[in-house]
Amino acid sequence: xxxxxxxxxxxxxxxxxxxxxxxxxxxxxxxxxxxxxxxxxxxxxxxxxxxxxxxxxxxxxxxxxxxxxxxxxxxxxxxxxxxxxxxxxxxxxxxxxxxxxxxxxxxxxxxxxxxxxxxxxxxxxxxxxxxxxxxxxxxxxxxxxxxxxxxxxxxxxxxxxxxxxxxxxxxxxxxxxxxxxxxxxxxxxxxxxxxxxxxxxxxxxxxxxxxxxxxxxxxxxxxxxxxxxxxxxxxxxxxxxxxxxxxxxxxxxxxxxxxxxxxxxxxxxxxxxxxxxxxxxxxxx
Amino acid sequence: xxxxxxxxxxxxxxxxxxxxxxxxxxxxxxxxxxxxxxxxxxxxxxxxxxxxxxxxxxxxxxxxxxxxxxxxxxxxxxxxxxxxxxxxxxxxxxxxxxxxxxxxxxxxxxxxxxxxxxxxxxxxxxxxxxxxxxxxxxxxxxxxxxxxxxxxxxxxxxxxxxxxxxxxxxxxxxxxxxxxxxxxxxxxxxxxxxxxxxxxxxxxxxxxxxxxxxxxxxxxxxxxxxxxxxxxxxxxxxxxxxxxxxxxxxxxxxxxxxxxxxxxxxxxxxxxxxxxxxxxxxxxxxxxxxxxxxxxxxxxxxxxxxx
Numbered sequence: 001x002x003x004x005x006x007x008x009x010x011x012x013x014x015x016x017x018x019x020x021x022x023x024x025x026x027x028x029x030x031x032x033x034x035x036x037x038x039x040x041x042x043x044x045x046x047x048x049x050x051x052x053x054x055x056x057x058x059x060x061x062x063x064x065x066x067x068x069x070x071x072x073x074x075x076x077x078x079x080x081x082x083x084x085x086x087x088x089x090x091x092x093x094x095x096x097x098x099x100x101x102x103x104x105x106x107x108x109x110x111x112x113x114x115x116x117x118x119x120x121x122x123x124x125x126x127x128x129x130x131x132x133x134x135x136x137x138x139x140x141x142x143x144x145x146x147x148x149x150x151x152x153x154x155x156x157x158x159x160x161x162x163x164x165x166x167x168x169x170x171x172x173x174x175x176x177x178x179x180x181x182x183x184x185x186x187x188x189x190x191x192x193x194x195x196x197x198x199x200x201x202x203x204x205x206x207x208x209x210x211x212x213x214x215x216x217x218x219x220x221x222x223x224x225x226x227x228x229x230x231x232x233x234x235x236x237x238x239x240x241x242x243x244x245x246x247x248x249x250x251x252x253x254x255x256x257x258x259x260x261x262x263x264x265x266x267x268x269x270x271x272x273x274x275x276x277x278x279x280x281x282x283x284x285x
Numbered sequence: 286x287x288x289x290x291x292x293x294x295x296x297x298x299x300x301x302x303x304x305x306x307x308x309x310x311x312x313x314x315x316x317x318x319x320x321x322x323x324x325x326x327x328x329x330x331x332x333x334x335x336x337x338x339x340x341x342x343x344x345x346x347x348x349x350x351x352x353x354x355x356x357x358x359x360x361x362x363x364x365x366x367x368x369x370x371x372x373x374x375x376x377x378x379x380x381x382x383x384x385x386x387x388x389x390x391x392x393x394x395x396x397x398x399x400x401x402x403x404x405x406x407x408x409x410x411x412x413x414x415x416x417x418x419x420x421x422x423x424x425x426x427x428x429x430x431x432x433x434x435x436x437x438x439x440x441x442x443x444x445x446x447x448x449x450x451x452x453x454x455x456x457x458x459x460x461x462x463x464x465x466x467x468x469x470x471x472x473x474x475x476x477x478x479x480x481x482x483x484x485x486x487x488x489x490x491x492x493x494x495x496x497x498x499x500x501x502x503x504x505x506x507x508x509x510x511x512x513x514x515x516x517x518x519x520x521x522x523x524x525x526x527x528x529x530x531x532x533x534x535x536x537x538x539x540x541x542x543x544x545x546x547x548x549x550x551x552x553x554x555x556x557x558x559x560x561x562x563x564x565x566x567x568x569x570x571x572x573x574x575x576x577x578x579x580x581x582x583x584x585x586x587x588x589x590x591x592x
Contacts, residue, residue, distance in 0.1 A: 017289070017315070017436055017465045017466035017467050019362070019434045019435065019436050020434060021362060021392065021396065021433060021434035022362065023359045023362065023390060023391030023392070024391040024392075024393055027391030029358055032388060032389050032390060032391050033389060035388040035389070036385045036386070036388040036389035037385075038388075039381060039384055039385040039388055040374075040377075040381075040385045043377045043378065043381035043382075043384075043385065044374055044376040044377050045376055046376065111374065112374075115371070115372055115373060115374055115375070116368075116369050116371065116372030117372050117373055117374055119334075119337075119339055119368055119369070119372055120368075120372055120373070120386065120429065121389075122338070122339060123337045123338070123339065123360065123361075123366055123368075124360065124361055124386050124389040124390055125360075125389050125390075126338045126354055126355040126356075126357060126360060127355075128355075282341075284334070284339065284340040284341060285339050285340075
């Protein structure tokens with residue numbers, strides 16, 4: 001059947017409505033997006049819970065590992081004593097915290113896709129790349145601030161446990177302040193990596209699997225490579241490269257320098273984030 | 286000035302070999318409820334997502350107030366939409382959900398309380414929406430659509446799954462929004478619902494525009510009032526009616542469907558020619574029939590008719 005198009009009848013008795021509501025004076029697009037994302041972050045239980053868990057494991061990790069090394073110091077081998085890194089030891093809660101922070105990053109995106117909320121979000125703010133970037137900025141800053149504070153707390157608590165024969169680090173020592181700051185920076189990169197992978201996969205299971213596959217499973221898989229290949233590839237993996245930033249004593253002769261490693265990890269994150277920014281503009285939601 | 290208008294030109298969306306929306310041309314005007322009508326799978330939701338800049342057209346365009354949606358800085362002030370009532374984070378309260386939307390468009394906070402009041406959700410504003418019934422979720426979605434006091438409103442199947450009270454409420458709301466001079470586009474697959482709500486209809490099937498017409502006109506066009514006749518000698522009667530200019534079809538159920546000649550004339554002719562009639566009945570085709578005739582052949586998912 002062919003389309004039968006008629007001129008729609010006008011209804012002069014219905015004048016057009018004059019809508020009165022206008023955006024707040026001085027509102028900027030960027031500021032409005034940031035406010036919206038800030039409200040969203042704190043108005044569900046999962047985000048504050050994950051952030052609290054991350055802070056807690058970093059701080060408690062400082063105490064538990066500090067106390068553990070102090071009481072077990074006598075039974076350590078001379079080699080282990082020589083390679084003991086008091087700064088890194090007090091910060092090891094960061095390893096566990098990356099699970100919480102990484103999941104938070106993935107879910108910040110995939111949670112919106114799973115519920116369909118992303119459509120509401122992008123209908124309210126059609127500047128898609130801006131939404132993604134501002135989301136990353138807001139969550140990144142929050143994670144950075146909290147995890148940096150947690151790293152300092154863990155460092156202080158951990159060093160307070162290292163008494164007697166156990167060597168302890170002071171903030172003025174070479175590389176120590178950098179390593180403590182590195183805990184917060186590393187976790188910030190992890191949350192951004194999670195967000196980028198969440199935006200790329202748009203699926204919670206896929207996003208989590210890809211993030212932790214890269215950060216945790218890949219290093220194990222690489223160890224299985226024949227000969228010394230694994231040993232040589234390992235330092236270039238994202239997690240391994242990034243974690244040099246919060247160590248003072250490098251774990252292996254092949255390890256990258258702290259800022260080189262962190263830079264490489266940041267590069268991986270930037271590539272994933274760049275891909276996410278390109279795709280979010282092209283894909284239907 | 287082009288305000289409160291949605292305009293599609295050659296709007297198309299293909300997914301691989303499937304054409305979901307096929308060269309749609311239409312204009313949705315203010316001051317009336319426009320029903321966007323078509324069977325499930327006809328392309329209504331895809332079209333609505335393209336209006337909102339969520340899906341990108343394969344070709345053609347659709348403009349809101351003369352602009353591409355993605356170029357609108359504060360869209361909630363121009364167009365509000367309810368696409369999927371369940372598209373909310375279940376762990377967020379109704380208030381915070383609306384507050385985050387308001388913040389995204391520079392809408393002052395008191396407006397959140399105002400729309401919650403308007404949709405009747407004030408008492409549950411601080412409850413998490415995961416526990417909301419479908420009806421409450423629909424009201425929340427509508428509150429979100431009204432938040433920016435927009436001149437255009439889009440509702441995708443808003444009455445699905447609602448109880449009669451809720452349906453009546455939405456119907457009344459849409460009518461009053463249009464009466465204020467706003468543009469209201471509401472999709473539905475139910476002709477009966479549209480008959481009660483819409484002034485104007487866009488009928489689509491298989492992604493193509495089948496009609497862009499007022500409700501009254503559609504009924505008039507689909508109607509073509511006919512007479513249903515049962516006669517003993519139906520073949521002879523059919524031939525004799527055709528001689529006097531009627532259009533006659535012989536239906537499998539044994540009836541003759543006659544158009545072009547009224548029931549009185551048929552009765553007189555039958556008496557004069559010595560026919561025995563078992564039935565002579567005027568049939569006014571309903572809106573449902575008009576809709577069915579328009580869309581038959583364009584229904585994507587249809588169960589075989591049981592024998």
